[in-house]
Amino acid sequence: MKLVTFDLPTGERHIGAMLPGEQTLVDFTASSAAPAMRNMLALIDGGAAALDQAREWLDKPGVTHDLAAVRLTAPLPEPRQMRDFLCFEKHFRQARAHMHLFGALAAERDPAKVEIPPIWYEEPIYYKCNRFSVVGTGTDIVKPSYCQMLDYELEFAAILGKGGKNIRKQDAAQHIFGYLIFNDVSARDQQMREMGGTLGPTKGKDFDTGNVLGPWLVTADEVGNPYDLTMVARVNGEEWSRGNSGEMHHRFEDVLVHASRDETLHAGEFFGSGTVGSGCGLELGRFLKHGDVVELEVQKLGLLKNRVIFQD
Template sequence: MRFATYLHDGVTHAGVVGDDGLHALPDGATVLGLVRNGLPTALAQGTRALRSPAVPIERVRLLPPLDPPTVRDFVAFEEHVEGVVASVGDGAGVVPEWYEAPTFYFTNPYALVGAHDDVPVPPGSRLFDFELEVAAVIGHDGTSLTPAEARDAIFGYTILNDWSARDLQRREMKVDLGPAKGKDSATTLGPWLVTADELEPFRDGDGFLAPAMRVSVNGREIGHDLLSNMGWPFEDLVSYASRGTWVRAGDVLGSGTCGNGGCLAELWGRGRPVPALAPGDVVEMTVEGLGTIRNTVVAGVDLPPVAPARPRPRKRAR
């Protein structure tokens, strides 16, 4: 089943996606609330909603499927790391530590945008980029989960585009605290949240989910990959995130960017002279079983430059 959050006639609704459009859930219902109530309850409510009249999808604005309490983003594709390190990092290749355990950072849950929303260029950036990912949504709270327990804890999946200001990211990562303003201007989530059972037919012989992933800019395909090229399956990512702490229902965990052109920075690192994104560019991403998101890049806010740090005398007394 596919759950969506959308704006229709000025009112926000949670609903179920049917063949004829969107079927609203009862007033006050939210997709996050459905997730927290558990999959059986969500499926029962969704089945009832499908009996109600539908609103055509073209008459609504799709919002992010849910308001997650946290968003973690992993870097689980080796091929992506190879290319991006050459263009954004120090060019030394994939560090041995990458292979030892999954790595993630926390990104901004307040920066989420819908499947067809415009996306402004971040202030001060001239190297704007997309990142094609899939995200898992946690279905119930858990701590120190085994991979098997983590797999059962996944409610569903959605497409994630981790928009990135590469010039800001390059500066920030030299401070060794990971990306910050280079990453938190926008993250597309959508078009809807697909329950985990709908992706089971895409599992390969190794147990990895293997739907095809594609991204284009202005109608020209830039990259394509299989989700199964992740270094770890999603259950391992969830298990790792829960080690010694908690994951909560509604948490979003991104796969990290796929390889083979899943972002422009990877291509820059491999010597491909593709231009950075500019206002007017349309970025479209499709993942088998999950749908399509399509965002237009627009001009951002023009802000004054950031003031540098002030030299200080290192006094120890007033």
């Protein structure tokens, strides 16, 4: 299923799922008084029984809406927790090769010669995002006032369907509810400045409209193999980035094993893949400008589209 959260013209927020053709959606909240249909976290918490009920409404639609008549929000407007990982080696190398853009190097380096810290290969590295600065497709991305180099990041993410502690790798896939596209918007100049202090990122990532999720949350059974998905980014219709999810060095199973070591994870948590190789402007030596329209498209997961606004 392609699950959505959306606002009606009256301002009410409901959940539902897209019908084939992706122009009409079924309204679960209006179709059922069940508590599991109140919002996306409730649906996830409802487990298999709630998903079965949702599939019944999808097979025999009750209340439906034209997509054009509602406003999609982020499918999961407030994840219970957000962790974003650095799982693509090509991105790591190419991003470090462009440190000359911030005065850290005299000139661009050959990515093949960039030294990667051994810890990166030993375990998946991550930071925790601001789960309250989440927006969806169609919402403007507003550049923070302290940023001059605004960047997109082409990622996708897994959403947990059930929690756990000390999860075994062979069991990890069973904990994943579904997947969605993630634009990890970055204030690059601020990020590079603050990480010189050996902590972070902080304000390089944490600002309103900085975490873009959507357009829908696709259940794991519909995605199938998540490690063979074509990933593309376009700016104003021009392709800037192309990669494949199969290039992940650390996969979501590895990520869940690591994150759950002596720590309880919960249903509704978000785990980002990190940026696919060549999946951001930093790697290309170019950044976003006012009025740009950014489209991130991931095979089976849809298309996430947002306009960039500079207010200063």
